[in-house]
Amino acid sequence: MTLKNNNKSLTQNKKQLKEEELFLAAYDLFLKNGIEKTSIDDITKNAKVAKGTFYLYFSDKYDILNKLILQKSNEIIREGLAKTNAFGSKNFKERTLFFIDYIINYLKDNVSLLKLINKNISWGLYRKAIMKPEAYNDVKKVLDIFVKNLTKSGMNEEEAEMTLFMIFELVGSICFTTIILKEPTDIESIKPILFKKILAMISV
Amino acid sequence: MTLKNNNKSLTQNKKQLKEEELFLAAYDLFLKNGIEKTSIDDITKNAKVAKGTFYLYFSDKYDILNKLILQKSNEIIREGLAKTNAFGSKNFKERTLFFIDYIINYLKDNVSLLKLINKNISWGLYRKAIMKPEAYNDVKKVLDIFVKNLTKSGMNEEEAEMTLFMIFELVGSICFTTIILKEPTDIESIKPILFKKILAMISV
Amino acid sequence: MTLKNNNKSLTQNKKQLKEEELFLAAYDLFLKNGIEKTSIDDITKNAKVAKGTFYLYFSDKYDILNKLILQKSNEIIREGLAKTNAFGSKNFKERTLFFIDYIINYLKDNVSLLKLINKNISWGLYRKAIMKPEAYNDVKKVLDIFVKNLTKSGMNEEEAEMTLFMIFELVGSICFTTIILKEPTDIESIKPILFKKILAMISV
Amino acid sequence: MTLKNNNKSLTQNKKQLKEEELFLAAYDLFLKNGIEKTSIDDITKNAKVAKGTFYLYFSDKYDILNKLILQKSNEIIREGLAKTNAFGSKNFKERTLFFIDYIINYLKDNVSLLKLINKNISWGLYRKAIMKPEAYNDVKKVLDIFVKNLTKSGMNEEEAEMTLFMIFELVGSICFTTIILKEPTDIESIKPILFKKILAMISV
DNA sequence: GATGAATGAGTCTTCATTCAT
DNA sequence: GATGAATGAAGACTCATTCAT
Numbered sequence: 001m002t003l004k005n006n007n008k009s010l011t012q013n014k015k016q017l018k019e020e021e022l023f024l025a026a027y028d029l030f031l032k033n034g035i036e037k038t039s040i041d042d043i044t045k046n047a048k049v050a051k052g053t054f055y056l057y058f059s060d061k062y063d064i065l066n067k068l069i070l071q072k073s074n075e076i077i078r079e080g081l082a083k084t085n086a087f088g089s090k091n092f093k094e095r096t097l098f099f100i101d102y103i104i105n106y107l108k109d110n111v112s113l114l115k116l117i118n119k120n121i122s123w124g125l126y127r128k129a130i131m132k133p134e135a136y137n138d139v140k141k142v143l144d145i146f147v148k149n150l151t152k153s154g155m156n157e158e159e160a161e162m163t164l165f166m167i168f169e170l171v172g173s174i175c176f177t178t179i180i181l182k183e184p185t186d187i188e189s190i191k192p193i194l195f196k197k198i199l200a201m202i203s204v
Numbered sequence: 205m206t207l208k209n210n211n212k213s214l215t216q217n218k219k220q221l222k223e224e225e226l227f228l229a230a231y232d233l234f235l236k237n238g239i240e241k242t243s244i245d246d247i248t249k250n251a252k253v254a255k256g257t258f259y260l261y262f263s264d265k266y267d268i269l270n271k272l273i274l275q276k277s278n279e280i281i282r283e284g285l286a287k288t289n290a291f292g293s294k295n296f297k298e299r300t301l302f303f304i305d306y307i308i309n310y311l312k313d314n315v316s317l318l319k320l321i322n323k324n325i326s327w328g329l330y331r332k333a334i335m336k337p338e339a340y341n342d343v344k345k346v347l348d349i350f351v352k353n354l355t356k357s358g359m360n361e362e363e364a365e366m367t368l369f370m371i372f373e374l375v376g377s378i379c380f381t382t383i384i385l386k387e388p389t390d391i392e393s394i395k396p397i398l399f400k401k402i403l404a405m406i407s408v
Numbered sequence: 409m410t411l412k413n414n415n416k417s418l419t420q421n422k423k424q425l426k427e428e429e430l431f432l433a434a435y436d437l438f439l440k441n442g443i444e445k446t447s448i449d450d451i452t453k454n455a456k457v458a459k460g461t462f463y464l465y466f467s468d469k470y471d472i473l474n475k476l477i478l479q480k481s482n483e484i485i486r487e488g489l490a491k492t493n494a495f496g497s498k499n500f501k502e503r504t505l506f507f508i509d510y511i512i513n514y515l516k517d518n519v520s521l522l523k524l525i526n527k528n529i530s531w532g533l534y535r536k537a538i539m540k541p542e543a544y545n546d547v548k549k550v551l552d553i554f555v556k557n558l559t560k561s562g563m564n565e566e567e568a569e570m571t572l573f574m575i576f577e578l579v580g581s582i583c584f585t586t587i588i589l590k591e592p593t594d595i596e597s598i599k600p601i602l603f604k605k606i607l608a609m610i611s612v
Numbered sequence: 613m614t615l616k617n618n619n620k621s622l623t624q625n626k627k628q629l630k631e632e633e634l635f636l637a638a639y640d641l642f643l644k645n646g647i648e649k650t651s652i653d654d655i656t657k658n659a660k661v662a663k664g665t666f667y668l669y670f671s672d673k674y675d676i677l678n679k680l681i682l683q684k685s686n687e688i689i690r691e692g693l694a695k696t697n698a699f700g701s702k703n704f705k706e707r708t709l710f711f712i713d714y715i716i717n718y719l720k721d722n723v724s725l726l727k728l729i730n731k732n733i734s735w736g737l738y739r740k741a742i743m744k745p746e747a748y749n750d751v752k753k754v755l756d757i758f759v760k761n762l763t764k765s766g767m768n769e770e771e772a773e774m775t776l777f778m779i780f781e782l783v784g785s786i787c788f789t790t791i792i793l794k795e796p797t798d799i800e801s802i803k804p805i806l807f808k809k810i811l812a813m814i815s816v
Numbered sequence: 817g818a819t820g821a822a823t824g825a826g827t828c829t830t831c832a833t834t835c836a837t
Numbered sequence: 838g839a840t841g842a843a844t845g846a847a848g849a850c851t852c853a854t855t856c857a858t
Contacts, residue, residue, distance in 0.1 A: 018839090041832090051832090052841070174373055193366045193367070194370065200401075200404040203404070243848055244850085245847090259850070264849080265849095527731050574805070577789060581781040592777060593774070601770075602778065663829085668843075
């Protein structure tokens with residue numbers, strides 16, 4: 001590696017550092033004060049970066065917000081996968097419910113994050129194009145295992161994929177409505193019924 | 205009725221008129237220009253009402269927006285019910301799919317309205333407390349028929365109610381994501397699969 | 409008294425009642441929320457009176473405020489006089505300091521009222537023209553005793569009156585600055601020095 | 613000095629210029645139109661500065677107002693000191709009255725400024741913490757001379773300082789009430805009595 | 817006299833965006 | 838690339854005042 005390359009990668013690191021600090025600051029403020037009450041000024045101040053620097057990395061507040069939703073929903077899914085793998089069972093239905101349960105509990109325990117993600121937890125699943133490669137590799141595993149299990153039972157591949165997508169849309173939507181809006185009932189009351197419906201959806 | 209009473213109701217009518225005009229103007233502008241690009245100034249100008257008048261009826265833009273979402277989602281549900289009644293079939297599953305299909309097509313044909321309602325079509329169903337009585341009476345019919353049919357098959361009442369709620373959350377969410385975000389596929393491709401899942405959800 | 413007169417005085421009472429309720433509501437709100445943060449709307453709502461009614465009695469917020477300052481500063485002075493009379497001493501200097509001490513303690517214990525009166529406690533003393541007759545009679549007593557005592561020692565009458573006025577201006581000013589602005593020291597530290605100066609001012 | 617430093621101080625100068633222009637514009641408008649009738653919009657327009665710039669330097673109208681009161685009261689005191697020094701007498705009492713007389717006349721001749729300062733002329737004396745260093749050095753001289761003269765006659769230092777503070781509170785209050793409210797008499801009539809009281813206050 | 821819905825001028829305040837350094 | 842002072846358009850919101858009933 002030449003000296004020049006070294007310098008380049010240092011600059012590169014510095015660059016990534018600024019972007020990362022902006023992400024961290026924005027995430028922190030969105031959770032703490034809400035999206036509407038967070039300005040770009042707040043973000044750059046917290047990131048200890050000049051205001052103009054924000055525009056070198058993001059087009060506006062909603063740009064960084066969407067990227068954060070994607071990142072965070074993705075993170076939750078990957079952690080859910082890891083926990084599910086650590087969980088012993090080989091039974092597909094059990095594993096599926098364990099995975100969903102992990103996500104629900106995570107959102108329930110992080111209400112501010114749930115507000116941020118809104119009903120968009122499924123973004124972490126299907127927005128492959130925008131995801132970082134390392135993130136997508138993990139997500140692809142979730143998808144593949146899921147699809148494989150369903151196709152084994154005779155479901156066609158497209159339906160299998162869409163089934164996972166629908167489950168995420170349903171779970172995300174139900175979590176937001178019951179946990180944030182607290183209507184029409186609480187998440188714990190609805191969870192057994194939700195699990196029943198998810199099982200119905202994956203039974204061919 | 206005395207003269208005084210007449211006067212009173214005149215003033216009262218005038219009052220309701222202003223509120224109604226504000227609703228109409230806001231709805232119009234939200235659809236045409238979007239929520240963010242509509243200011244309270246715009247709304248009052250279009251309603252031909254003074255700016256201060258807005259604050260006599262609503263606390264801010266999101267107050268009138270939420271009330272509109274409730275109204276409109278409610279309207280769609282009521283129309284869906286009427287159409288379903290006009291549709292001959294006595295078969296519960298057929299009727300359910302017809303009803304859902306009506307709503308999906310309605311939203312597909314009114315993309316701006318779908319943006320307004322976002323993923324909140326279920327509001328028209330369960331926010332009884334905030335609905336006008338005449339609206340709730342119609343909604344109650346949807347609910348009752350649905351619940352009666354499911355309990356007949358042995359489902360308990362709570363689960364029956366929650367099932368309808370979940371179907372709405374699922375349908376609303378899927379419509380928004382596929383029609384507005386155009387991901388991960390289009391509504392027509394996913395519809396048959398969605399119908400299958402709905403049938404699975406209402407089969408005990 | 410004729411029936412007509414009876415009716416008249418009833419109406420008169422009702423009228424005075426509204427004015428009185430406006431005074432009470434305004435006083436309450438000024439103390440609780442401050443002058444700037446109190447609107448005429450707030451006042452009429454708290455007084456349970458229509459907004460237009462305010463303008464039948466007062467020209468604007470500062471009109472009712474000034475009348476309140478006069479009333480309240482006057483009340484304090486009258487109470488101070490009563491307490492001083494109850495206090496045994498016949499010694500003029502002792503009585504004067506007792507009287508001033510009462511006022512200082514009163515203001516110290518009613519910081520919100522002090523903010524309302526600002527540095528205008530002397531209004532309760534010399535704005536004879538605007539005072540109610542019964543109030544002025546009491547105030548006149550304070551003035552007369554004070555002047556009599558000073559003229560006895562050889563001071564001329566004009567100077568005697570102006571001396572009392574100056575003492576009030578000084579006391580009011582010092583109270584506001586030390587109690588509200590908390591500068592340059594606290595009221596208890598400065599009080600002995602203030603008393604010394606007051607004694608110097610009334611010594612011929 | 614490097615080029616970079618030059619640039620820095622240029623920007624810094626420009627910054628101070630904007631603040632200074634805001635001060636000048638606000639002062640001008642407060643005197644001409646009064647405090648209530650001056651809006652931040654007016655101030656920035658007169659200062660030929662964007663509206664947002666105001667908020668870079670001041671939090672609101674009362675922030676700039678208070679800073680102006682401090683500045684102006686301070687200026688008057690410093691000018692009074694200069695004139696008193698130019699005035700020949702070495703006699704402390706004569707010098708004190710000359711100094712007070714200068715201030716009274718100044719306020720009498722600048723009624724608008726008196727309205728601005730209200731009864732707060734003493735701010736220019738004791739709010740050391742907020743004053744600019746060069747201003748405080750001059751004020752400290754007034755204080756020191758005054759205190760030295762009183763302690764020479766046996767008064768303790770604290771009382772001496774508080775005596776000066778009280779004289780300012782008294783003079784400021786009397787000026788405002790007699791000159792602006794024109795009650796209970798005019799400044800010229802009360803001045804000889806006021807001087808008598810001031811002499812009494814500084815006689816041990 | 818009393819009411820209170822309606823008014824709309826007026827003001828504050830925010831904030832994304834620019835650009836000279 | 839990075840900075841941060843400056844901008845000014847945009848929008849929210851208030852509130853004294855009016856006037857028909």
